[in-house]
Each structure stands twice: as structure tokens, then as C-alpha cells.
Amino acid sequence: MPEAAESVFVSYVGADRAWAEWVAWHLREAGHRVELDVWDWRTGDNFVERMDHALGRATAVVALFSSSYFDRARWTREEWTSAVARRRRLVPLTIEPLDGGEVPDILAAVIRKDLHGLDEQAAITALREAVAGPTGPLTAPPFPGTTGAAAPSVDAGGVRPRLPGGAGLPEVWNVPRRNPHFIGREATMTRVREALLAGRQAVVQALHGLGGIGKTQLVLEYAHRFASQYDTVWWIDAEQADQIPVHYTELAARLGIAAPGAGTGHTTRTLIEHLRTRERWLIVLDNADEPGAFETLLPTGPGHVLITSRNPGWKDLVPSHGLDVFPRGDSVAYLTTRIPDIATQQADSLADGLGDLPLALAQAAGVITTGMTPDRYRRLLNDKTTRLMANGAPPGYPAHLAATVDIATARLSNAHPQATELLRLAAFLGPDPIPTAWLETTVGRLATLTVDPDDFMWPQSALQHLSRSGLARVDHETFQVHRLTQAIVRDHTGEADATAAEDDVTTLLTAIAPSDAVDPVGWPTWAALTSHLTADLHTAAQHPPLHETLIRAARYLCVSGQSRAARDLTAALHPLWINALGEDHPDTLGIAQYLGHATTDLGTDAAARHIIEDTLERRRRVLGPDHPDTLNSANDLAITLDNLGEYEQARRLHEDTIKHRRRILGPDHPGTLTSANNLATALFGLGEYEQARGMHEDTLERRRRVLGPDHPETLTSANNLATALFGLGEYEQARG
Known part of the structure; x- marks a missing residue:
């Protein structure tokens, strides 16, 4: 290695990778130690750490200046600013013509070397001189009296990169x-x-x-x-x-x-x-x-x-x-580049509505830049999806999205009608992955799917055709149809077929829903199910068989700690059901109960109190004071009163509720044990530690026997008993 060898880090943007490879190869051939991310860093490495270490080792940072290099969203900004801060020698090489305003002022005085516009031999000379200082000729000068022969071609297989852009496009x-x-x-x-x-x-x-x-x-x-x-x-x-x-x-x-x-x-x-x-x-x-x-x-x-x-x-x-849809960051970067003055938040909302699909983003940018505001486009996207997606094909795409989907579905319908039926059903579900096990579980109960009972390969055969057509993404456990494809398929489905598909979705979701929303064993199913239940709440509100499932979904969200999601779901459903069913309908009151729950969990107890008191009063009048649902609301109100500091009133309501629950439900019913736990907690808050301890011990023993030792409510009782023991000074017992 020559005495003047440098330890070089090459800083570039992804679009200029060909230049980076060419520069790195020739600097290594000249004897320099060169670090290039795509050659030297492994998959899984921490990019920031590798960049920091590389800059720490480098004696020179070769920066490939292009119009993209100074984009604020690029990591190159961190690279060249770090090089300047560490006082590393910065070697700027311009690989395309730059306007004066593109280079930051702090770099304007740094001498740059132009590589663009040179033939390869001249570019190699310029590169080596930029890093190591002027050198002599790299090849023998041709005899002045004759025309030199053409340079031999470079190695096969791409071992030696060519000068990017040096010879224009291939012949x-x-x-x-x-x-x-x-x-x-x-x-x-x-x-x-x-x-x-x-x-x-x-x-x-x-x-x-x-x-x-x-x-x-x-x-x-x-x-x-x-x-x-x-x-x-x-x-x-x-x-x-x-x-x-x-x-x-x-x-x-x-x-x-x-x-x-x-x-x-x-x-x-x-x-x-x-x-x-x-x-x-x-x-x-x-x-x-x-x-x-x-x-x-x-x-x-x-x-x-x-x-x-x-x-x-x-x-x-x-x-x-x-290839998947864009990461959200790329979607936002695309929209903010294409659409002047669009706010980042607007771009994020628009990308979300378009499902980050590149073709849809390109179409949206084309429409918005010709006279529509981003907010109006986003609003229209909710109910005019197909018309928007039929509005012109962006340059570089053969057709707009609506035509692309129509062509694919027409071919599918002609060749594989079973796959078309499955696509139509999926279009009326949510845009999240759909477990194929759901189809296997409900086969024979879905009227819109024509399935031979002896076809043991269904639904895999139908999914295979959906995947090959590019209308769904399929893996070994789930399949997924993009939200815009769903909207286009729905819009092109006749009224009778749409009604039948909605009925089948109702059958499917009610059949899949676990009966217990509290037991964590069912939570993975609830997690997959909830997004499909909530995809179109207006439609769901019109299907009474889904109401009980939606109420259990709200309970699942509450008990699993997803309070904001629970509040959003219940706050959307409550007015819909008031309009459709009336304020006193049991389903309306059921969703109101979990609206109060979620509001309490989010820390807004005063607002929750109003909701819970109203629900309790209506349930007492409609269902009677001893109905289990009425007692649920009484329990909720007692908890809220306790949270608001009205301890004596909360205690009296807890005592009244547990008395009714013991008489109606029995001493070991989960609802009765919930009241016992809550009363014991209220007693502890009032300083009645011994009485609280006794109730917590009894509740824990019963929950272990009824629910099992690992149930969340059993563990809650164990934690509350430990707290009571600590309050009594029994620290070792509390610790154990």
C-alpha cells in the first residue's frame, strides 16, 4: 500500500450507487482503504452505528455531489456535517451539473472536482488526484503521429464498474x-x-x-x-x-x-x-x-x-x-415532492386513505396538482373511490388503477369463478389480513361461496388464483386485498350480490368471535377480528346479528388496555345505534356501558360519570334493578365515584351491588367476584385494611378456583392482596 494511502468513506445517495461503486473500485485499485456501505455492511447492521464508526476511521470522506445529495431527507446530510465537525478531509466530487444554490454555504468554499462530462480515463485521473494529489499519466501517451487504438473492453461479469454516464446510453x-x-x-x-x-x-x-x-x-x-x-x-x-x-x-x-x-x-x-x-x-x-x-x-x-x-x-x-406498498415515509416524501405546499399531516392522511399504493399516490398527485385541494381529494376518497381511481393514468403506468383492477377481475371471473366469489367476499371485509382459517371454519355457511364439500383444497386453490392475478397478497396463514381494490370491487358489485356478501360477512364474523372477551386465550382472534368488525361501522350498525359481537369487541379493547381504540369504537357506534335503535335499546345501552368504561380508562372521570349515570338510570327503568346489565352499570358508577374521591358514596354503591350480585348470580360468579374485588379496594382506600385484606384473600381464593391461577382477574386479586398486606406492614408476606 502506498505511503500516501487514505482511509476513505464514500458518501452518496442511493440513486448514485453506480458512481459510488465506480469510485470505490478505482480508489481500492489505487491502494486506498475504502469503506462502501453496500460492499462492507451486512444485513441487520445498525446503519447509524456503522456510519458513525466509518466516519471515525476515515481520514478522507469522498462526497458524491448531485442534486439529490443535498435533499434534507437524506442521511448524506448527517454524513457530510459529521465529517466537517470531526475535521475529516472532505473530498467533494460533482457527478452532475449543480446550480449554485444547491450546495450549502458552509461547503461553497470547498474546492470541488468535476467528474461529469469526462471520459473514463480522465475521470480516473481526476478521482485519484482529488484523493491523493496530482499524479502522472496512468497510461503511456499515444505516439503523436498516429491515432491511438480504442481502449480494450473492461472485465466480464461487471467486476470492474464503468464510469457512470460517461458514454451515454448503451448502443x-x-x-x-x-x-x-x-x-x-x-x-x-x-x-x-x-x-x-x-x-x-x-x-x-x-x-x-x-x-x-x-x-x-x-x-x-x-x-x-x-x-x-x-x-x-x-x-x-x-x-x-x-x-x-x-x-x-x-x-x-x-x-x-x-x-x-x-x-x-x-x-x-x-x-x-x-x-x-x-x-x-x-x-x-x-x-x-x-x-x-x-x-x-x-x-x-x-x-x-x-x-x-x-x-x-x-x-x-x-x-x-x-414488493409491498410504500413505507409511509416514502409515501409522504413522494406527495410532498409532487404537490407544492402540501402539509406533512395532509400528506400522511392522504397516504393513509390511498393505502400507500404507488399508482394511487401518482394518480392523486396528478389530480391535486391540476386544481383540487388535498383535503377535498381525501374527503372524496371516502365515497368516490372508483371515480377518483379512474381519473387518468400517470406517466409510466399503462392504465389507471380502476382499469387495472377491472381487467384483472374480468380475467379472473372468466377463468376462476370461485376465486372471484372469494374476492367479492373479501372486498366487504376490512383491509387488514384475513386468516384463511376463518374460511375453513365457516365453509358451508357462506351463501356467496360455491364450494364442493369434497374439495379439500378449498380455499387454497381459489387463493392461488387470486394471488397470481395480483389482486391479493397471500401467505401461508392469511390473505389481504388492498383497500382501493376492495373499494373498486364493491362499487362494481350489484345490489343483490352486495347484500348477500354483507350477510356472509356478518355470518363469518359472528361465527369467529370468541364467546369470552376477557380470557387472553381469545385475544389473538379478537385482535385480527376487531379491524374487520370496525371497517364499516355504518354497515355493521344495520346488521343486528353483529351488535353483540361489536359489544364484546368493545369489552375486549377495554380489558386488553386499548382504551383509545375502545373509546373511538364506542363513540362512533353509540350515536348510530341511538338513531337506528333508540336510546333505551339494550344494544345501545350495552355500547354506552363500554363508552363509559373507555372514558374512565382515559382519565376523564367527570365525563365518564355522566355517561355511566345515564346508562344506569335507563337500565334500571328498562331492565329493572336486578338485571345483570344494570348491576354492571352500578359497578362502573361505583368505580367512577371512587376515582372522583367520593369514597363513602362509592362504598355504599359497591356494597349494594355485591349484595344484589350474590343473591342473583351466586357468590362465585365472575361478576360477583368483580364487585368483591372493587369493594375490598374501596375499603383499603378508606383505611379499613383488615377488612380489605379479608375480602381480597377470599376473592383471590375463589378466582383461583373459578377462573384459574393465570387469569388476568386472578392476577389482579393477587396484586391487590399484596398491596393490602404492604399497607398492614406485613412486608415479607406481601413480597412473597
């Missing part, structure tokens, strides 16, 4: 125009690039995901970003597999290897054989949805193949990457 190139609004996906881009560089033989990578997820946009960005690393880049619309030989024949003609008069089959074989002996080529098969049709059509050799598909079946044939 053989038919890629569509770059999307100027592409954003995000850097982690996926990195995984794809690393996988393609992992071997010297043909490397095939497939990206699969829902329609509108941005598969084509990611591959399009890859092709443009790394164009300089290829001699040939050929883009093929692969939706019709039988047309691939025609596209291969076009490529063969561009490469000059197509024999005159030869058929497409012969020319395809000639092309595949030719690519086996060539290097630096990229074939893109866009929208290749039938993996089985490509067995003999995938090129081999030291080049790259990228496939986009809705069909996850590619993962059985080639390495694949499943």
Missing part, C-alpha cells in the same frame, strides 16, 4: 423514458443490484406484487440508473409469452445476428446462444405473469435478467423479491 437500448418522480425503494434497489452482481453466470431476479405496486417503475429506474454498466439493455412487454420470440428477433436484428429469412424460433435460439458468450447485457421481461411459459426463453450467460410479475409463482423458479 442497443429500447427502454421507456425514466420516471422523473421516482422516489424511495432504495433498500429493494440495493438488494436487486447486489443479487445481480453476485455471480458471473446469467443472474435472473423477479419482482412480484400487487397491481399498481410499482414493480415496473423500480425496474425502469434500475435500467436507467445502471445503464452505463451495460452494452445492451432490452425491454420486453412479456404479458403475452407467445410473443417473446418476436421481441427476441427484434433484439437479434439490432445486434446484427439475425439471419435473413430465418423464423422467430431459429432466431430466438441464435440470440440465446449469442448472449451465452457475451457480457454486460440486461434483458427486462415486464409483466411476465406465466412463469411456466418461459422455461426455454430465459437467456443464460454472463448477463442479467429482470422480471416483473403479479404472479408470486416465479419464486419457485428464480430468486424473487416481493
Whole structure:
């Protein structure tokens, strides 16, 4: 290693990775120690820690200045500011022309070296001089009297990166125009690039995901970003597999290897054989949805193949990457970049309504920038989803989302009607994952699903077709339909079919709901169920069989500590049921009880008191003073009075409630034991420690026997007894 060797950290943005690889490779070849994140950091490493350590070790930080480098949302800001703060030598290299205002004032006086616009040899010289100081020529100057020969081609397999952008686009190139609004996906881009560089033989990578997820946009960005690393880049619309030989024949003609008069089959074989002996080529098969049709059509050799598909079946044939919706941060970044003056909170709300789907975000940005406010678009999205999603296809996308869904559902309906039935049912559930076990449990009870009782592969066969069509994301336990796809399918469902689907959803959710909302054994089911119960409360309010399930869901949210969710659910349902059922209906009073519960749990006892007193008065009048529901409300009011400091009144109400519960329900009923626990707690608050201790001991023994030692209410009694013992000074016994 030369004496002047530096320890170099390369600072860059993801869009400039090709430049970073080229710079790092040539600096290492020159003898410098170079740290590049995508070469030297492992999956799972803490990015911030690795960056901090790398900057601590570096004697020089090479910063690749581009228009994206100074974006405030980039980590590059932390990198160059840390380099300045640590007094590390900053080596700025500009890789594209910059406006004067893009570079921060603190860096304006730092001498920069331009790499853009140079040929590769000049760029290598400029790079090495920037890091190590001026050097002599790297190659022998050509004899002045003759024209020098062309430089030899670089190594096969992408071992030595080419100068990015140095030679423009490859000579053989038919890629569509770059999307100027592409954003995000850097982690996926990195995984794809690393996988393609992992071997010297043909490397095939497939990206699969829902329609509108941005598969084509990611591959399009890859092709443009790394164009300089290829001699040939050929883009093929692969939706019709039988047309691939025609596209291969076009490529063969561009490469000059197509024999005159030869058929497409012969020319395809000639092309595949030719690519086996060539290097630096990229074939893109866009929208290749039938993996089985490509067995003999995938090129081999030291080049790259990228496939986009809705069909996850590619993962059985080639390495694949499943593409999901945008992370919320990318959605917000996209909207704030595309829409002038949109507030971050507005962008977040809009992204939430659009389910972070890239195509939907692009459509929304297109509409809003032509004269609609973000808030109005968000409001219209609630009940005009399909019309909004039918409003123009953004540049780079073949169709708007509504058309994309319509085409896919039409194909599915013609070929796989069972899958279409399942899609329609899912459209009337919530947008969260749906456990496939729910379908297996309720098979035969759902009128909208045509299922052969002897078909042991249902629903897996229907889900497989849904997945292949790109209309649902399926894993081994759940399936999920995007919220916008659901809305479009619902809008295109006739009134009779919609009513039947809503009835089946009611049947499904009531059948799945655990009978006990307090027992933690059922909480995982409640956690999955609640989001579907609450997806459309207006519809749920019109289906009385769901009312009891919704009331139990509210109780589950209360007892599991999800007080805000419980308050939101009950506060939404209560006025709906008042209008539909009346203020004194048992279901209205049931949801009012848990509205009071949740309000108390959130610490607003004064507001809770009004709700609980009103519910208690109505229940006494409608149900009678001894009804279990009336006693539930009396118990709730006693707790609220205790919280408000009205201890004697709370005590009297607790004593009256437990007396009624013992007589009506029995001494060991869970409700009676709840009152016993609450009365004992109130006694402890009044300083009657011995009496409180006795009641807590009795309640704990009964709960252990009735509910079991691990039930939450049993553990509550154990904790309360320990508190009472501590208050009596029996510290060791309380500790044990």
C-alpha cells in the first residue's frame, strides 16, 4: 500500500450507487482503504452505528455531489456535517451539473472536482488526484503521429464498474423514458443490484406484487440508473409469452445476428446462444405473469435478467423479491415532492386513505396538482373511490388503477369463478389480513361461496388464483386485498350480490368471535377480528346479528388496555345505534356501558360519570334493578365515584351491588367476584385494611378456583392482596 494511502468513506445517495461503486473500485485499485456501505455492511447492521464508526476511521470522506445529495431527507446530510465537525478531509466530487444554490454555504468554499462530462480515463485521473494529489499519466501517451487504438473492453461479469454516464446510453437500448418522480425503494434497489452482481453466470431476479405496486417503475429506474454498466439493455412487454420470440428477433436484428429469412424460433435460439458468450447485457421481461411459459426463453450467460410479475409463482423458479406498498415515509416524501405546499399531516392522511399504493399516490398527485385541494381529494376518497381511481393514468403506468383492477377481475371471473366469489367476499371485509382459517371454519355457511364439500383444497386453490392475478397478497396463514381494490370491487358489485356478501360477512364474523372477551386465550382472534368488525361501522350498525359481537369487541379493547381504540369504537357506534335503535335499546345501552368504561380508562372521570349515570338510570327503568346489565352499570358508577374521591358514596354503591350480585348470580360468579374485588379496594382506600385484606384473600381464593391461577382477574386479586398486606406492614408476606 502506498505511503500516501487514505482511509476513505464514500458518501452518496442511493440513486448514485453506480458512481459510488465506480469510485470505490478505482480508489481500492489505487491502494486506498475504502469503506462502501453496500460492499462492507451486512444485513441487520445498525446503519447509524456503522456510519458513525466509518466516519471515525476515515481520514478522507469522498462526497458524491448531485442534486439529490443535498435533499434534507437524506442521511448524506448527517454524513457530510459529521465529517466537517470531526475535521475529516472532505473530498467533494460533482457527478452532475449543480446550480449554485444547491450546495450549502458552509461547503461553497470547498474546492470541488468535476467528474461529469469526462471520459473514463480522465475521470480516473481526476478521482485519484482529488484523493491523493496530482499524479502522472496512468497510461503511456499515444505516439503523436498516429491515432491511438480504442481502449480494450473492461472485465466480464461487471467486476470492474464503468464510469457512470460517461458514454451515454448503451448502443442497443429500447427502454421507456425514466420516471422523473421516482422516489424511495432504495433498500429493494440495493438488494436487486447486489443479487445481480453476485455471480458471473446469467443472474435472473423477479419482482412480484400487487397491481399498481410499482414493480415496473423500480425496474425502469434500475435500467436507467445502471445503464452505463451495460452494452445492451432490452425491454420486453412479456404479458403475452407467445410473443417473446418476436421481441427476441427484434433484439437479434439490432445486434446484427439475425439471419435473413430465418423464423422467430431459429432466431430466438441464435440470440440465446449469442448472449451465452457475451457480457454486460440486461434483458427486462415486464409483466411476465406465466412463469411456466418461459422455461426455454430465459437467456443464460454472463448477463442479467429482470422480471416483473403479479404472479408470486416465479419464486419457485428464480430468486424473487416481493414488493409491498410504500413505507409511509416514502409515501409522504413522494406527495410532498409532487404537490407544492402540501402539509406533512395532509400528506400522511392522504397516504393513509390511498393505502400507500404507488399508482394511487401518482394518480392523486396528478389530480391535486391540476386544481383540487388535498383535503377535498381525501374527503372524496371516502365515497368516490372508483371515480377518483379512474381519473387518468400517470406517466409510466399503462392504465389507471380502476382499469387495472377491472381487467384483472374480468380475467379472473372468466377463468376462476370461485376465486372471484372469494374476492367479492373479501372486498366487504376490512383491509387488514384475513386468516384463511376463518374460511375453513365457516365453509358451508357462506351463501356467496360455491364450494364442493369434497374439495379439500378449498380455499387454497381459489387463493392461488387470486394471488397470481395480483389482486391479493397471500401467505401461508392469511390473505389481504388492498383497500382501493376492495373499494373498486364493491362499487362494481350489484345490489343483490352486495347484500348477500354483507350477510356472509356478518355470518363469518359472528361465527369467529370468541364467546369470552376477557380470557387472553381469545385475544389473538379478537385482535385480527376487531379491524374487520370496525371497517364499516355504518354497515355493521344495520346488521343486528353483529351488535353483540361489536359489544364484546368493545369489552375486549377495554380489558386488553386499548382504551383509545375502545373509546373511538364506542363513540362512533353509540350515536348510530341511538338513531337506528333508540336510546333505551339494550344494544345501545350495552355500547354506552363500554363508552363509559373507555372514558374512565382515559382519565376523564367527570365525563365518564355522566355517561355511566345515564346508562344506569335507563337500565334500571328498562331492565329493572336486578338485571345483570344494570348491576354492571352500578359497578362502573361505583368505580367512577371512587376515582372522583367520593369514597363513602362509592362504598355504599359497591356494597349494594355485591349484595344484589350474590343473591342473583351466586357468590362465585365472575361478576360477583368483580364487585368483591372493587369493594375490598374501596375499603383499603378508606383505611379499613383488615377488612380489605379479608375480602381480597377470599376473592383471590375463589378466582383461583373459578377462573384459574393465570387469569388476568386472578392476577389482579393477587396484586391487590399484596398491596393490602404492604399497607398492614406485613412486608415479607406481601413480597412473597
